[in-house]
Amino acid sequence: MISAADSQPAAGQSDLVRQVAEIFSPNGILSKSPNFEFRPQQQAMAVAVARALEDRAHLAVEAGTGVGKSLAYLVPAILYALAHQKKAVVSTHTINLQEQLTQKDLPMLELILPRFQFTMLKGRANYLCTRRLQKAMQQSGNLFTSSEAAELQRIYEWSRSTRDGSLSDFEVEPDPKVWAMVCSERGLCSPKICGHQSDFAKENEVCFFQRARNRILSSDVLVLNHTLFFTLLGGLEEAFESGILFRNDFVIFDEAHQVENVASKHIGLSVSSGQVRYSLHRLWNPRTEKGLLTTLLQGPAVKLVGSLLQESDSFFAKVEEACEELARAAGAKSFGGGEAAAKRRREWTELRVRRPGLVPDNVTLPLQRLREAVGDCIKLSNDKDIGLELMECNRRLTELRDEVATFLQQDAPDNVYWVERAAKTRALSLNAAPIDVAAFLRQRLFGTQTSVIMTSATLSITNETPAAGSDASAKSSGSRRQPPAARAGDLSGLNYFVRRVGAESAVALQVGTPFDYERQMKLYVVRKMPDPRADDYRDALIHWIEHFVKQTHGKAFVLFTSFKLMLEVGELMQPFFDELGLACFVQGTGTPRSLMLEKFKEDVDSVLFGTDSFWRCPTSSLPACPLRSRTIPSSRPASKPSKPGAGIPSANIPCPKRSSSSARESAASSAPKPTAASSSCSITASSPNNMARRSWRRCPSARSRWYESKG
Numbered sequence: 001m002i003s004a005a006d007s008q009p010a011a012g013q014s015d016l017v018r019q020v021a022e023i024f025s026p027n028g029i030l031s032k033s034p035n036f037e038f039r040p041q042q043q044a045m046a047v048a049v050a051r052a053l054e055d056r057a058h059l060a061v062e063a064g065t066g067v068g069k070s071l072a073y074l075v076p077a078i079l080y081a082l083a084h085q086k087k088a089v090v091s092t093h094t095i096n097l098q099e100q101l102t103q104k105d106l107p108m109l110e111l112i113l114p115r116f117q118f119t120m121l122k123g124r125a126n127y128l129c130t131r132r133l134q135k136a137m138q139q140s141g142n143l144f145t146s147s148e149a150a151e152l153q154r155i156y157e158w159s160r161s162t163r164d165g166s167l168s169d170f171e172v173e174p175d176p177k178v179w180a181m182v183c184s185e186r187g188l189c190s191p192k193i194c195g196h197q198s199d200f201a202k203e204n205e206v207c208f209f210q211r212a213r214n215r216i217l218s219s220d221v222l223v224l225n226h227t228l229f230f231t232l233l234g235g236l237e238e239a240f241e242s243g244i245l246f247r248n249d250f251v252i253f254d255e256a257h258q259v260e261n262v263a264s265k266h267i268g269l270s271v272s273s274g275q276v277r278y279s280l281h282r283l284w285n286p287r288t289e290k291g292l293l294t295t296l297l298q299g300p301a302v303k304l305v306g307s308l309l310q311e312s313d314s315f316f317a318k319v320e321e322a323c324e325e326l327a328r329a330a331g332a333k334s335f336g337g338g339e340a341a342a343k344r345r346r347e348w349t350e351l352r353v354r355r356p357g358l359v360p361d362n363v364t365l366p367l368q369r370l371r372e373a374v375g376d377c378i379k380l381s382n383d384k385d386i387g388l389e390l391m392e393c394n395r396r397l398t399e400l401r402d403e404v405a406t407f408l409q410q411d412a413p414d415n416v417y418w419v420e421r422a423a424k425t426r427a428l429s430l431n432a433a434p435i436d437v438a439a440f441l442r443q444r445l446f447g448t449q450t451s452v453i454m455t456s457a458t459l460s461i462t463n464e465t466p467a468a469g470s471d472a473s474a475k476s477s478g479s480r481r482q483p484p485a486a487r488a489g490d491l492s493g494l495n496y497f498v499r500r501v502g503a504e505s506a507v508a509l510q511v512g513t514p515f516d517y518e519r520q521m522k523l524y525v526v527r528k529m530p531d532p533r534a535d536d537y538r539d540a541l542i543h544w545i546e547h548f549v550k551q552t553h554g555k556a557f558v559l560f561t562s563f564k565l566m567l568e569v570g571e572l573m574q575p576f577f578d579e580l581g582l583a584c585f586v587q588g589t590g591t592p593r594s595l596m597l598e599k600f601k602e603d604v605d606s607v608l609f610g611t612d613s614f615w616r617c618p619t620s621s622l623p624a625c626p627l628r629s630r631t632i633p634s635s636r637p638a639s640k641p642s643k644p645g646a647g648i649p650s651a652n653i654p655c656p657k658r659s660s661s662s663a664r665e666s667a668a669s670s671a672p673k674p675t676a677a678s679s680s681c682s683i684t685a686s687s688p689n690n691m692a693r694r695s696w697r698r699c700p701s702a703r704s705r706w707y708e709s710k711g
């Protein structure tokens, strides 16, 4: 491991290291940018990244808020990629950060660095498959209801004018069921007969997916999200010797504190009642009498689909019943019996299942029978495209059968099994994931001959990150002040993170924040808040928001974890804002998120109420107002931790193992751009217990213990 001080360039360093140090120096090319401020922490991080790339080493960097992490890894990554004809794969957890990289940072670097190409990597299913579209149009009567056929027609018209043929180019996204029948799908894609240069492409519409693929292959920098990264990694049949997703690539994970969580979700299995129904309806939907089997007039297979739909409904109903029973037993243990105790028990949304054979298996055998019947249909079909679609359905049926069987038998070693229930739809999903993803990542990510760089503002579990102006930070900045010897090389806080992701071989670095929190911000903790489940919680919350908003005359960024509560509070507080003459923007009330943020930036006194996606706003996308405050009320999470990209980032909610750094992290997430005059306040209206309870659920390390407590 190296300490922050070691990351300064020294004589004998490579050209890349020197070049990078120079770029981030007070007089380097970045200094020509009007917003540039020399940050020694940023320079130290950039140099460490350059060195790791040159050495083909792995690096874990915890860099405090305001360091400018993205430029600190992008610059060395681009220069290294160009010099060695490699591909930099940059993975982030949130769409906000992807937007910042592709719309702000990379275009800015295009102006000052040697020529390079970048692109956003999206999943295949984001692109229209012109071949499937053509086929779906021909078979529209058999496959779609009249409203779906109208949606198909809309997709067709859009396909004639879209720029890139991807979902994000729609003004109003199409019906997912119809889109699923026309998007690019791996098992159905046949570039040899219909790729970019093929006769099919020439005769028909150009293939958007192949065009995107070519752009991806020729790009020097790819930006994608963690979910797609691990989906692609899991789908690779064999590992490359000198690359991870592509031959000759290297990987940078920003928001790396989410890597373990996302990886475990995508290495494990998840099968929902909706997925089973969707796969069966693709073959035959008894209500609409549409589906692939309609085209073949196959009575026996149709019958099997009908009975399997019923079996599947009864299977998931039994699972729910069994889970209710488990929840009742666990609740009685924690809260005792009686009505009052029952009231205190919240409806479960996730529940650990410990024993195999939770319910009798009445679906895997019918699934197998249906597979065989569909196999016969494939042999009988003389339409090649329908045959391919049926093969794809069969592949999915096999997956579903195996996943249900694995869940019921609990035969995957070292996995935890649990059931999730969607709060709104009450749809169930069966899940399994390894408790420890380190072994997989150690082999597939860190066992390759290429670099993996991981960075985040919150990777360590101790409170040892050097703060601005502290001795440790001074050391990292190369100042003449000397740090206390005990702290200088103590990066043990990162050991926990690197072990959890199997990156024990990584070099570790902590650089502090350029903010001086003690001078620049105030943190208020409202100690006497009612429990978020209590009836008077909402009124108490309104009281405190009013209290602080009055003190600062607006200028507040109010973050919620419950969407419902946010809307209620927003509505109830409207007269209060009207009286003060303040604009209050509430997420989810019609104004697009980006426009809301723009308005919030322009109107300095305004107040913004937001939920989870605003929790993850990169600091640089927020206004640099001297008195902007963040109020952080607490409530139930707005989104399920299971959903890719969902949940509260650990930057905002302390993991029990990170509890000592909670105040610091809370503060870090609220800080504006580092200017000498900046000050901000952060208000946390939550009992530490509530916060810890939520984070307990989200901390992958604590997963098994959380299930203990729930189960």
Ligand code: SF4
Binding pocket: 128, 129, 130, 131, 132, 184, 185, 188, 189, 190, 191, 194, 195, 196, 207, 208, 209, 210
């Ligand atoms: S190459 Fe694949 S995505 Fe493109 S049109 Fe053909 S099947 Fe569709």
